[in-house]
Amino acid sequence: MALRGTNQEFGRPYNRRIVLESIRRHGPIARSDIARHVGLTVQTVSTIVRELEEQGYILSVREEPKGRGLPPATLRINPEGGYAVGIHLTPLGIDAALINLSGDVIESSRREAPNAAPDHAFDQIGAMVRDLTGKRPGGRVIGIGMALPGPFDVDSMSFVGPTTMTGWKHVALRERLTAATGLPAFFESDMAAAAMGERLYGIGARHSDYYYLYF
Incomplete structure (x- = not known):
């Protein structure tokens, strides 16, 4: 593109x-x-x-x-010119990664949190982010992004199945994520986030159009 x-x-x-x-x-x-x-x-x-x-x-x-x-x-x-935090929330747990400006994963962690309710999940995310950013003292953390199963607030779509996030409909994701971490926050469905990652750093970067299959 x-x-x-x-x-x-x-x-x-x-x-x-x-x-x-x-x-x-x-x-x-x-x-x-x-x-x-x-x-x-x-x-x-x-x-x-x-x-x-x-x-x-x-x-x-x-x-x-x-x-x-x-x-x-x-x-x-400049790879060390700034960092971002990536969060992947699933019905099984929470993965977090600290990423530099070149897209390299510098640090990562995981916490088991089966079917975590929003309050518990954001408490865990806040603690994980503090731990990760603490490993790069003085580093500039630009923002945080969270990927989780979607679609969000689409009444015509079924929320039944193993990827259902019970209790997560109508949650103010961006506001809660910023409140938990103090960082500018973004969120996206996991499949769209995966496709964008491929667009930025994978084979998709060499093509103006491509399909991404997410299982």
Whole structure:
């Protein structure tokens, strides 16, 4: 899928995300190549890159010259520039992982919690997150995402079966997750989250369309 920036004034946060994603996908990469990939001017890209460097999200690398003149500096993701926490909640238990900006799992843990009610589950998640982030003292934790069986609040769908999360209908997932961890929170159905992971880091990254089968 092509990454395209926008010249609209309100699009600055979007352009930052697009430039960062281009560096993640294609790095090490020069500013001019980023501009070509995302459809922005080199000046706009350079301004965004400077901000991302100052904030520690990316690193600038310059190769040793092989002839006359200096080769252009190239940019890559700083793996230690930030972390995110991933939570997978199932009827059997809770898995948690601390992930760096390159998508590498740095630490992980699991707690058995059969058919956990929301209050118990969020207590467990809060404790797991404190344990994981404590292993990277001083590390910047950007946010947390939780995947769990869906669909959510779809009355026409059956909630009968081994993946049923009893007592989880109409739970304010994002608000409860933020309250338990103090982090900006996101949630998604487990099958959609798995497909997105494949899109970002797997074979799906090489295709504009693909199917993902989740059992």
